[in-house]
Amino acid sequence: MIARIRGSRRRNIVVGLLFISPWLIGFILLTAIPIVASLYNSFTRYSGVGSPVWIGLENYKAMFVRDRLFRISVYNTAYYAVIAIPLQIILAIGLALVLNLKVKGVSVFRTLVYMPSIVPVFASSFIWLWLLHPYFGLVNSLLEMVGIRGPGWVVDPAWSKLSIVIMTQWGIGATAMIFLAALQDVPRSLYESAEIDGAGNWAKFINITIPSISPVIFFQLIMTTNGALQMFTQAYIMTDGGPANTTLFYALYLYRKAFLEGKMGFASAMAWLLLLVSLTLTLLLFRSSRRWVFYRGGV
Amino acid sequence: MSMATEAKTKRIVKKTLISYALLTAVTVPFLIPFLWMVSTALKDSAQIMAFPPVWIPNPIMWGNFGEAVTRIPFFMFVKNTVIIVTCSMIGTLVSAPLVAYGFSRIRWPGRDYLLMLVIATMMIPFPVTLIPQFVIFARLGWVNTFYPLIIPSFVGIPFYVFLLRQFFMTIPEDISDSARIDGASELCIYSRIILPLSKPVLAVVSLFQFLTSWNDFLRPLIYLMDPKRYPLSLGLQEFRTTLSEASWMDWNLFMAACTLTVIPTIILFFLAQRHFIEGVHLTGMKE
Numbered sequence: 103m104i105a106r107i108r109g110s111r112r113r114n115i116v117v118g119l120l121f122i123s124p125w126l127i128g129f130i131l132l133t134a135i136p137i138v139a140s141l142y143n144s145f146t147r148y149s150g151v152g153s154p155v156w157i158g159l160e161n162y163k164a165m166f167v168r169d170r171l172f173r174i175s176v177y178n179t180a181y182y183a184v185i186a187i188p189l190q191i192i193l194a195i196g197l198a199l200v201l202n203l204k205v206k207g208v209s210v211f212r213t214l215v216y217m218p219s220i221v222p223v224f225a226s227s228f229i230w231l232w233l234l235h236p237y238f239g240l241v242n243s244l245l246e247m248v249g250i251r252g253p254g255w256v257v258d259p260a261w262s263k264l265s266i267v268i269m270t271q272w273g274i275g276a277t278a279m280i281f282l283a284a285l286q287d288v289p290r291s292l293y294e295s296a297e298i299d300g301a302g303n304w305a306k307f308i309n310i311t312i313p314s315i316s317p318v319i320f321f322q323l324i325m326t327t328n329g330a331l332q333m334f335t336q337a338y339i340m341t342d343g344g345p346a347n348t349t350l351f352y353a354l355y356l357y358r359k360a361f362l363e364g365k366m367g368f369a370s371a372m373a374w375l376l377l378l379v380s381l382t383l384t385l386l387l388f389r390s391s392r393r394w395v396f397y398r399g400g401v
Numbered sequence: 402m403s404m405a406t407e408a409k410t411k412r413i414v415k416k417t418l419i420s421y422a423l424l425t426a427v428t429v430p431f432l433i434p435f436l437w438m439v440s441t442a443l444k445d446s447a448q449i450m451a452f453p454p455v456w457i458p459n460p461i462m463w464g465n466f467g468e469a470v471t472r473i474p475f476f477m478f479v480k481n482t483v484i485i486v487t488c489s490m491i492g493t494l495v496s497a498p499l500v501a502y503g504f505s506r507i508r509w510p511g512r513d514y515l516l517m518l519v520i521a522t523m524m525i526p527f528p529v530t531l532i533p534q535f536v537i538f539a540r541l542g543w544v545n546t547f548y549p550l551i552i553p554s555f556v557g558i559p560f561y562v563f564l565l566r567q568f569f570m571t572i573p574e575d576i577s578d579s580a581r582i583d584g585a586s587e588l589c590i591y592s593r594i595i596l597p598l599s600k601p602v603l604a605v606v607s608l609f610q611f612l613t614s615w616n617d618f619l620r621p622l623i624y625l626m627d628p629k630r631y632p633l634s635l636g637l638q639e640f641r642t643t644l645s646e647a648s649w650m651d652w653n654l655f656m657a658a659c660t661l662t663v664i665p666t667i668i669l670f671f672l673a674q675r676h677f678i679e680g681v682h683l684t685g686m687k688e
Contacts, residue, residue: 122500129518228637228656233434360532373528384524
């Protein structure tokens with residue numbers, strides 16, 4: 103009877119496809135075709151105007167062998183990712199732990215911490231540009247008040263990447279809230295039985311809290327990693343790749359190659375390399391997750 | 402009070418004080434940039450450079466805001482942003498629930514495989530599709546228009562489709578079944594029953610789309626050539642000459658403009674707080 107209510111299979115396919123037709127059309131035109139085109143373009147020389155010219159593996163050879171800036175952009179992105187990703191996760195968890203304290207009015211604190219994550223990235227880039235100004239920025243002024251000579255931050259090649267790392271941490275409020283929700287989901291009974299067995303705070307944290315929120319950590323690791331690899335706006339606005347190419351991140355270099363130098367073939371090769379690296383990292387994360395991610399309530 | 406109770410109360414008070422101290426310590430770094438932005442916005446040119454840093458400007462230059470919005474064509478940028486954001490939100494609300502309905506409330510073979518495809522596309526780094534999309538839009542003559550920024554929201558953005566699909570799956574099938582028995586078409590069930598039930602999630606989706614569009618920088622950057630079409634994200638840059646130590650910028654005006662840019666999102670946040678938090682929960686799904 104249910105089957106009769108829910109209609110014949112044939113009719114359902116038609117209706118189903120009709121409902122999802124916007125997505126289907128968009129997927130084919132704006133995703134599937136571009137992905138294939140992008141792969142094809144990576145083997146061509148293409149300025150965007152006219153037709154691509156097949157040049158085989160030239161772009162890839164140029165990337166790995168000849169192009170110094172490409173290697174710099176890879177280094178910069180890796181440097182940033184290695185520092186920013188663990189930092190973001192650890193800080194967000196720490197933040198969530200503090201925000202989980204059960205006192206009156208804690209929601210005010212949660213709101214204040216969350217607010218920066220809804221500030222547009224271009225605006226926060228400007229705000230931090232000012233905060234980290236070498237001469238008049240608040241950060242260096244505060245440092246000077248305790249007798250420390252602050253660095254040049256975004257203007258200093260040694261500190262430019264770190265400046266962007268710091269600036270990105272301002273927006274971890276949203277991630278912290280996700281971890282907060284996860285923390286609140288951990289059953290009290292687990293902690294209670296641990297306490298009966300005499301477990302201290304650190305033991306409880308390592309053996310109960312972390313494993314319990316490990317699925318969320320896993321998900322956030324994937325999101326944060328992908329975000330770090332595609333870092334663009336802050337680098338473009340705050341430093342435009344400088345000083346001395348120290349913030350020339352991968353996505354920024356790709357943008358320049360494609361839209362400023364008209365080397366879309368080369369940029370497409372870069373894009374596909376990024377795709378492969380992302381996929382590999384995600385797969386590695388998935389593989390490793392079997393060891394440290396614990397799903398409650400069965401697999 | 403007995404000795405034991407007194408000791409216990411002291412412990413609780415101490416614990417509470419430590420809690421508040423920790424919370425304050427942790428929250429202050431997040432607040433300071435906002436406060437400094439507003440403080441700078443209200444300073445005159447001399448006080449920006451003052452050391453030790455001045456927190457409360459004297460005199461308070463309310464006029465900075467007025468000057469900031471005339472120094473650059475601020476309201477033109479706002480107008481452009483509003484157009485782009487509004488159209489994107491409409492596009493999302495029109496397409497995402499429709500697509501999500503197809504993936505959840507109707508049974509058809511292959512449905513869940515296609516859904517995996519939807520989810521997979523979320524993982525694709527933007528540079529991979531960026532260039533060919535640009536070429537497609539260029540061939541259509543849509544460069545320097547708002548179309549490339551708006552049209553993608555009309556074809557069902559995967560993130561929202563997934564979010565809505567998860568929600569739709571929680572609505573009991575019986576509701577749909579009884580409507581079908583009464584002879585209602587799927588479209589009718591969609592618009593008269595499912596959509597009204599989904600108002601909270603639709604609010605979250607609208608909110609997220611608002612923020613995404615308001616935030617959008619790269620796509621306006623590559624598609625819009627004419628500064629008259631710039632949204633705020635691009636337009637705010639007009640304040641800058643070149644960022645070098647030698648040249649000077651009117652940071653107070655710049656921060657005033659930033660304040661004005663940030664205020665709408667903050668106001669929206671306070672009005673829709675409940676939906677934001679709900680949205681966070683929906684995206685943090687332990688899947």
